[in-house]
Amino acid sequence: MAEDNTPAVLLKNLNKWYGEFHVLRNINLSVKRGEKIVVCGPSGSGKSTMIRCINRLEEHQEGSITVDGIELTDNLKNIDAVRAEVGMVFQHFNLFPHLTVLENCTLAPIWVKKMPRKEAEEKAMYFLDRVRIANQAHKYPGQVSGGQQQRVAIARSLCMSPRIMLFDEPTSALDPEMVKEVLDTMVMLAKEGMTMLCVTHEMGFAKAVADRVIFMDKGEIVEENEPEEFFSNPQSPRTRTFLEQIL
Amino acid sequence: MAGKTSQSEGASRTVSDVLHNETFRAILAQVILVGAVVLAAWYLVSNTLDNLAARQISTGFGYLTKNAGFEISDKFISVSAANSYGRALLAGLVNTLVVSLISIVLASLFGTIVGISRLSKNWLVAKLALTYVEGVRNIPLLLQLIFWWKVITAIAPQPRDALQILPEVFFSNRGLNFPLMSPDPVWGWVWLGLLVGIIGAVFIWRWANKVQARTGKRPGSIPLYLASIIGVPVLVWLVGGAPTGVDAPVLGRFSLTGGGSVSTALLAMIVGLTFYTSTFIAEIVRSGIQAVSHGQTEAGDALGLSRRQVLRLVVLPQALRVIIPPMTSQYLNITKNSSLGVAIGYQEIASITNTTLNQTGQAIEAIALMMVVYLSVSLTLSLLMNWYNHQIKLVER
Amino acid sequence: MKKFGLAVLAASAMAIGAGAAHAGTTLDAIKSRGSLKCGVSTGLAGFSIADSQGKWTGIDVDYCRALATAIFGDASKVEFSPLTAQQRFTALQSGEIDVLSRNTTWTITRDASLGLEFAGVNFYDGQGFLVKKSLGVESAKQLDGATVCIQPGTTTELNLADYFRANNMSFKPFVAETDNVAAEALQAGSCDVYTTDRSGLAATRASQLANPADYVILPEVISKEPLGPVVRRGDDDFFTIAKWTMYALLETEEFGINSKNVDEMAKSTNPGIQRLLGVTDQIGSKVLGVDDKWVYNIIKQVGNYGEMYERDIVPIGLDKRGVNDLWTKGGLMYAPPIR
Numbered sequence: 001m002a003e004d005n006t007p008a009v010l011l012k013n014l015n016k017w018y019g020e021f022h023v024l025r026n027i028n029l030s031v032k033r034g035e036k037i038v039v040c041g042p043s044g045s046g047k048s049t050m051i052r053c054i055n056r057l058e059e060h061q062e063g064s065i066t067v068d069g070i071e072l073t074d075n076l077k078n079i080d081a082v083r084a085e086v087g088m089v090f091q092h093f094n095l096f097p098h099l100t101v102l103e104n105c106t107l108a109p110i111w112v113k114k115m116p117r118k119e120a121e122e123k124a125m126y127f128l129d130r131v132r133i134a135n136q137a138h139k140y141p142g143q144v145s146g147g148q149q150q151r152v153a154i155a156r157s158l159c160m161s162p163r164i165m166l167f168d169e170p171t172s173a174l175d176p177e178m179v180k181e182v183l184d185t186m187v188m189l190a191k192e193g194m195t196m197l198c199v200t201h202e203m204g205f206a207k208a209v210a211d212r213v214i215f216m217d218k219g220e221i222v223e224e225n226e227p228e229e230f231f232s233n234p235q236s237p238r239t240r241t242f243l244e245q246i247l
Numbered sequence: 248m249a250g251k252t253s254q255s256e257g258a259s260r261t262v263s264d265v266l267h268n269e270t271f272r273a274i275l276a277q278v279i280l281v282g283a284v285v286l287a288a289w290y291l292v293s294n295t296l297d298n299l300a301a302r303q304i305s306t307g308f309g310y311l312t313k314n315a316g317f318e319i320s321d322k323f324i325s326v327s328a329a330n331s332y333g334r335a336l337l338a339g340l341v342n343t344l345v346v347s348l349i350s351i352v353l354a355s356l357f358g359t360i361v362g363i364s365r366l367s368k369n370w371l372v373a374k375l376a377l378t379y380v381e382g383v384r385n386i387p388l389l390l391q392l393i394f395w396w397k398v399i400t401a402i403a404p405q406p407r408d409a410l411q412i413l414p415e416v417f418f419s420n421r422g423l424n425f426p427l428m429s430p431d432p433v434w435g436w437v438w439l440g441l442l443v444g445i446i447g448a449v450f451i452w453r454w455a456n457k458v459q460a461r462t463g464k465r466p467g468s469i470p471l472y473l474a475s476i477i478g479v480p481v482l483v484w485l486v487g488g489a490p491t492g493v494d495a496p497v498l499g500r501f502s503l504t505g506g507g508s509v510s511t512a513l514l515a516m517i518v519g520l521t522f523y524t525s526t527f528i529a530e531i532v533r534s535g536i537q538a539v540s541h542g543q544t545e546a547g548d549a550l551g552l553s554r555r556q557v558l559r560l561v562v563l564p565q566a567l568r569v570i571i572p573p574m575t576s577q578y579l580n581i582t583k584n585s586s587l588g589v590a591i592g593y594q595e596i597a598s599i600t601n602t603t604l605n606q607t608g609q610a611i612e613a614i615a616l617m618m619v620v621y622l623s624v625s626l627t628l629s630l631l632m633n634w635y636n637h638q639i640k641l642v643e644r
Numbered sequence: 645m646k647k648f649g650l651a652v653l654a655a656s657a658m659a660i661g662a663g664a665a666h667a668g669t670t671l672d673a674i675k676s677r678g679s680l681k682c683g684v685s686t687g688l689a690g691f692s693i694a695d696s697q698g699k700w701t702g703i704d705v706d707y708c709r710a711l712a713t714a715i716f717g718d719a720s721k722v723e724f725s726p727l728t729a730q731q732r733f734t735a736l737q738s739g740e741i742d743v744l745s746r747n748t749t750w751t752i753t754r755d756a757s758l759g760l761e762f763a764g765v766n767f768y769d770g771q772g773f774l775v776k777k778s779l780g781v782e783s784a785k786q787l788d789g790a791t792v793c794i795q796p797g798t799t800t801e802l803n804l805a806d807y808f809r810a811n812n813m814s815f816k817p818f819v820a821e822t823d824n825v826a827a828e829a830l831q832a833g834s835c836d837v838y839t840t841d842r843s844g845l846a847a848t849r850a851s852q853l854a855n856p857a858d859y860v861i862l863p864e865v866i867s868k869e870p871l872g873p874v875v876r877r878g879d880d881d882f883f884t885i886a887k888w889t890m891y892a893l894l895e896t897e898e899f900g901i902n903s904k905n906v907d908e909m910a911k912s913t914n915p916g917i918q919r920l921l922g923v924t925d926q927i928g929s930k931v932l933g934v935d936d937k938w939v940y941n942i943i944k945q946v947g948n949y950g951e952m953y954e955r956d957i958v959p960i961g962l963d964k965r966g967v968n969d970l971w972t973k974g975g976l977m978y979a980p981p982i983r
Binding site: 055056057080083084086087088090092094095096097098107108110111112113114115116117118119120156157160 | 459460461462463464465540542543545546548549550551552553556560561564565568639
């Protein structure tokens with residue numbers, strides 16, 4: 001494990017192309033332990049791609065990514081080590097529909113961490129209880145609501161004891177009345193000191209928990225600021241235009 | 248007073264309301280339908296019997312016990328010219344099942360490989376698979392069977408110049424000849440040993456599950472299973488005195504004799520049915536895998552599961568659900584298509600039925616019997632697959 | 645899947661058709677249709693084979709022409725349907741054809757239990773074996789362990805099994821749907837022996853194999869195969885015409901009447917010839933219900949049995965008539981008197 005003063009995530013001169021299309025341009029970002037960062041920006045700005053690079057769901061072509069002191073290269077061992085540190089919550093939940101809520105949570109601990117089933121189930125029940133869905137443990141994902149599914153997805157990630165959590169627009173596929181239950185869960189996590197990177201447009205959430213807000217456009221980090229400053233006094237005209245559109 | 252009123256209302260309800268009652272009408276319609284079907288069937292059967300009697304054509308299933316008097320080339324149960332038509336038809340049914348089963352297994356394996364190749368990132372592999380699928384599935388099966396049959400009979404060498412493809416395994420225009428172990432009572436026990444070994448492997452697997460649940464570590468790798476499946480029969484063989492007598496094919500006056508053999512027709516059937524059906528299975532497998540969204544793989548990756556674990560624990564269990572129902576109909580197709588064996592002289596149930604109806608003249612009985620047999624085989628297969636499908640069905644809200 | 649189609653057709657004809665078996669229906673149907681439907685083989689030189697123009701020749705074909713002449717006075721009023729061994733009886737039972745003239749062996753089972761009747765014998769045959777000379781086989785007794793090409797659903801299939809069992813030998817059948825397939829398989833070496841009627845073997849050797857001299861027909865004749873035309877039961881008038889057409893072909897040969905001299909013969913004063921050619925006695929119209937000139941027409945248009953043999957069978961290499969000669973010349977061909 002890395003020492004406490006090493007950054008949790010360090011992106012240096014990150015560049016990525018999809019064929020001819022330059023998705024990420026010279027991204028530099030350092031995330032401290034326990035820091036909560038909200039990433040926003042118009043669609044196609046590269047914000048999702050950036051955080052998907054952090055656990056190697058996407059490959060980058062130039063620059064370096066270091067997570068908890070481990071650099072992401074082609075080395076499969078490093079990729080596995082990084083993925084063990086990083087949890088991810090997807091826009092469309094991506095729960096395994098053929099497994100129960102409980103089995104969704106125990107699958108990785110059993111097969112990756114070689115945890116005895118009983119222990120894995122106890123741990124899963126603990127986190128399911130934390131996201132207040134323990135009573136649905138034996139149902140299948142198809143039998144619970146969208147908000148509940150996203151909370152299960154958060155619990156599923158937590159079961160692997162990650163040190164960093166990535167959220168890729170976790171509330172944008174939800175019906176409005178379910179957004180709050182998921183955000184509440186995320187706020188709870190934030191208060192416990194989890195390092196978090198969230199791609200989200202929930203400005204209320206950003207104001208409440210974020211240490212920094214990052215605005216991306218056309219593959220670049222355009223602005224980086226404290227939430228108060230960011231919303232009340234945006235520096236870049238592009239940020240201003242964007243904020244006018246969403247607020 | 249009030250009671251009386253309600254009673255008379257009740258009476259009027261029984262007359263018109265019952266006639267307009269939905270359930271009553273549904274039952275009535277079904278009764279009429281069943282009645283009509285039974286009546287039509289009775290008319291057809293009795294009229295047929297009358298006509299047959301008038302034309303002095305024999306009827307009934309008595310012919311099944313009569314001596315068949317013809318030989319069957321591929322046989323997996325003992326049958327000869329001295330047996331009855333019933334026995335010959337049974338041998339034909341066994342031939343149908345054998346060719347279907349072998350083709351089902353081979354087509355499933357090969358079709359899966361081709362289906363996965365269709366999704367390959369390697370351009371050449373993907374295009375080759377696509378060409379194979381589009382080429383083979385668009386040529387009628389009958390032509391393909393005749394093609395393979397002609398290829399084997401015309402191109403393969405004569406028995407005296409037979410191609411030795413493996414030690415003591417010969418390929419010629421008479422089909423495949425391969426060695427068998429000389430008969431010895433020990434072999435029966437060895438087969439039993441194999442069965443015990445397989446059951447043992449199942450127990451090892453269940454024990455491994457339990458240990459994993461308890462400790463998290465999964466004991467027993469592939470060598471342990473192999474030890475059970477191979478070790479037990481080998482042990483039985485050693486204890487039984489390790490007989491090594493081999494009945495190898497030797498060139499006789501006409502062809503290779505001794506050992507086991509697979510005829511040209513059966514070979515052509517297996518090759519033709521396998522290639523043809525594998526193209527459909529390839530498409531089913533491809534669409535099954537594609538039906539599992541990429542998000543599932545990503546979720547597995549993000550949790551740190553290895554590539555193989557993602558495939559085995561996440562993708563395949565979901566793909567199977569999409570694959571099973573259309574796969575069932577492909578398996579049924581293989582079984583039904585095996586009747587094309589008639590065209591190349593593979594003596595399966597349809598071919599034997601033909602010979603039988605021609606020798607006995609009892610076309611109606613023979614065809615009816617064959618239809619019942621095909622129906623039973625197909626329904627059994629369907630039931631099995633439906634049961635399996637039900638076992639793995641997704642639970643939805 | 646034509647044969648299944650036929651079998652199903654037969655089944656449905658039996659099931660739906662009501663009282664189809666009344667006397668006279670076959671002949672009436674032929675007359676109202678204006679032509680005779682005749683089932684023949686899919687191609688067997690000497691018996692029934694179509695050339696590249698679709699013109700049929702052979703002794704079985706000629707019989708059908710003679711029968712059409714008896715009914716219509718015109719040898720061209722016949723349609724031929726090629727049938728495999730397995731299709732033939734069903735085709736006749738279902739009414740697809742009126743007469744089956746397809747080198748078919750007369751047996752008691754076929755005569756008595758299929759709802760059919762044999763109208764006579766137009767060729768006395770016997771089952772034999774055709775092998776490659778290079779195998780060095782000289783007798784059928786040396787065929788133990790051989791792979792035998794065989795057409796399924798024939799009497800030869802049954803005789804073969806009987807013969808091998810009787811001689812304590814074993815064989816492997818190679819099922820060939822048609823004569824053509826069997827010839828190909830024999831040539832390719834997929835089977836060692838082809839067994840069928842000896843006439844068929846001669847025909848196959850003469851017309852299907854690339855080097856006829858490389859093959860030999862073994863001396864053994866393992867069965868009696870009287871081949872003849874078959875009709876459906878239930879129409880006695882038609883059956884009688886079919887039977888006596890066959891006899892007329894023999895009777896005329898015995899009297900020395902042929903297609904070349906028939907006009908002259910018609911002027912003969914021999915009462916037997918006068919009766920036969922319809923000059924006197926009106927046997928045709930009074931006895932058979934056909935034209936009085938029926939025999940004259942048959943001989944004029946088709947020829948007598950001897951001419952048919954000369955034309956059809958001799959070219960396939962069976963130039964000695966043997967049992968197929970007239971009884972007066974030591975053969976088995978014998979017609980009851982036409983009077």
